[in-house]
Amino acid sequence: MTRYVHGLVLGKFYPPHAGHHHLVRTARRQCARLTVLVCASSVESVPLADRVAWMREEHPEADVVGAVDDVPVDLLDPAVWDAHMAIFRAAVPGPVDAVFTSEDYGAELARRFGAEEVLVDPGRTRYPVSGTAVRADPAACWEYLSAPVRAALARRVVVLGAESTGTTTLSRALAGHYRARGGVWARTGWVPEYGRRHSEEKLAALRTVDPEADWADAEFGTEEFPVIARRQDADEEREARLGSPVLICDTDSFATGIWHERYLGCRSPEVEEIAARRPRDLYLLTHHEGVPFEDDGLRDSPGLRPWMTDRFEEELTRTGRRFLVVRGSEQERLRTAVEAVDTLLAEGPRFADPLPERR
Template structure:
């Protein structure tokens, strides 16, 4: 049985790394991928390891944190054997140091596209400008770097129209509201009383829905509501928000929440509540956005004014984004 190793920072994982991994998988019976992290790195080693697990389910992934000098091949070889628990037969890298590193472990080095001709990209280049290199990133990784706007507010204030219209302008994805689909499905049910477990379900699906679509977005994702809004609806329909839903919206990150103001005509439909609820809901969103210190803006005026403002803000966010503390 041939056993091997692929080791790297994967900071972030890109197409060149995947080429090395897939070459190794094609030649080995057993592979361990070692993700090397250091304290203080913006994208944590555990996050990078989870990307690889999602893309290559069943492959053994070890995440380690170290303080080994980059050019200390002997320390790297010694610790690699310790980390993976065996002496590898084959070592796969796209680095010139691979020959010496593999030899120290009694292994054979298999170089994979060292000149970077097949995938001319580096982790440094991606970190310097992630949104210009999305084509080199798997959807699982893209979802982490894509910027996100979330539209919230009371009913019938134009959230869906703005999200969908902006997605067309930017040729990107947008996220519909799962809670509305769910509500339409239960509208004729004899069980009129809402339960917290339903909102937890809605929040989980909304998060998953959003993260999947983020992987196919073009630099920015526009969300027509999110699990934070689910929490507000839970407060309204159950009487209080649950810790479970609070935890679910707490893990989602946005560049901006866009709060749509009430200065548009209310249109009733088959699932919307009474118009009288709008003021309470608008104020509740603002209060909770302040409470959780979420970054937001309020958009008012006609549709064209709102659209132009959001388009300008989105272009600023895309232009300014680099790997920095904002995405921790």
Template sequence: MTPVYSTGLVVGKFWSPHRGHQLLLETAAAQVAELVVLVYANPDSATQPAAVRAQWLRELYRGDELTDGARIGRTLLRVFALSADEVPPDAADDYTQRAFVRQWLARQHIKPDVVFSSEAYGPGFAEHLGTDHVAVDVARLTVPVSGTLVRADPAAYAEFLHPLVAAQLGVVPPAAVPYVVFLGAESSGKSTLCAALAEACGTEWVPEYGRTLHEQKNGNLDFEDLLYIARRHAELEDEAAARAHNVLFCDTNAATTALYSYYYFHRCDPALRAMAAVGGQRYAHTFVCAPTVPFEQDGWRGPEALRSFQHGTILMQLEFYGIPYTLVEGTVAERVAQVRAALQV
């Protein structure tokens, strides 16, 4: 689709980013070549300041190729976070707010052609800037939520939050079917078991996305890739859940991705840690595959001697988070039987 406009503008608090915001951004992106997003509030959040919220937006639209910033489809997404001490108070009149944005855009040499908004102030704001205006779900009929509602009760509106954002608020969106996750050291049989269970139960399973990206990048993962892996894996789980019957089997989760972040880079993004921490809520049951199957070196894995350490680290992490788990051992058939008995499926 050829963009209708060159540069679009969206301004908001995005406190906290929700599906309504995503609808606004994605609708805008479909009509512009470049989308500029300003994120600010005054007073601002002490725990989720504008810089943090802006980074969440970037993460939501970061793709496999990280060289030219976040994109929504082919549209370049440029997200700017403004601190509370440089913006007008939220209570300031419309003219003050509009004049501030106009002056800020001029200083940045940004000339939008169109403003997108889901608020009543949108048409007047666009007129002040001398641009077109496109309204998006102003009545909140498509996505019945607002930042005010989310701030008041994140758990009640978790269904309108992307799993990455929900995790930062300590909540988990409701699932269409129970998610069952399988953790374990490298070459402990997770993928084989998930595939066998999906076939036996007539449902879906989700491969480990970290492995997919690791191979795509020829083993050269960057620190920023780890949070992206967790985010993308969660999205693939949600997509598969819509096709699943009664249960969804998941090979690995954000907790293991966090471990790899520490293993490779000796640090972990706070957003990834938050996604790891809600694993006990996101998954109805956690299974750990014992590293007792024959080790298969496929060229991507570490040495076999590392399996025992990885296994112990996974158990330590689960106990740290207070997540109960079931250990499965034996042949594939025996493990399938153990899981089906535990789940009664």
């Protein structure tokens, strides 16, 4: 039932969680128009543009706007309130007749907007979560996070290597290890190598013309690799939105650049630009030594494996990516990989502290 002409929800949304979304949806049901004002300080580590985008995706029916607010937070100082209100009013210039909040400063905020205060679950009983709790331990709050926030916070681990060096075997086993932990980890995603499917389709197309064609007859063009890189990234992003706090990827768009070099003898600036858009947290490079080459119909040139291993390591080093070379038996490789991923997860997401508050 619509009770108000124009409602306002204001917050840092650092990051947004289920409690924030409950507040916005409650307000939207009661307002003909709702503005959500996302306020971020420059000391915080999640960009304002990301938070605005996340809130717009979750609440397309609301008018979501953003503002940078670097004014110190002192709820006891009228002059500080005046400075904050100047920022709020610049972002939301029209009249507001209801301010929806779960915070104890809601009454003063509403008074200064000349609006009615509407409290929504101030005790956080419906969704027992806060931005502070999410920043401290995202995994413990994972069920309260929406898909785009999960995608942003999930730690991305890429397994890559030359042909027939066990990348798929290790990445599948690694994803299975974390799923077996249960709880939130049971949703751990595994992203298959899209280049593999592309190659299968390429060979199938050749055989519609010549049933006797084999992989040696296939030829790659430079234009194919950006397509592969973009599709790999899209598959990765989809899984990151659905899964657990860690995502296991069997190759990525960075690796696609090495494959371009392997087949065409040069680098692809377009593929490198695609790979730079999304940082990954850890690379596991499967070494070729001790792994027999298996020709599955889509592989050739086993003698190139040492060169490819070296090129992966060189480019990982040159670009400053975090990586570890894994060797040994399947069990040894999995044990090494789990130790590295557990170390990564223990480091946490490293949110910068927001501006301190005086209440």
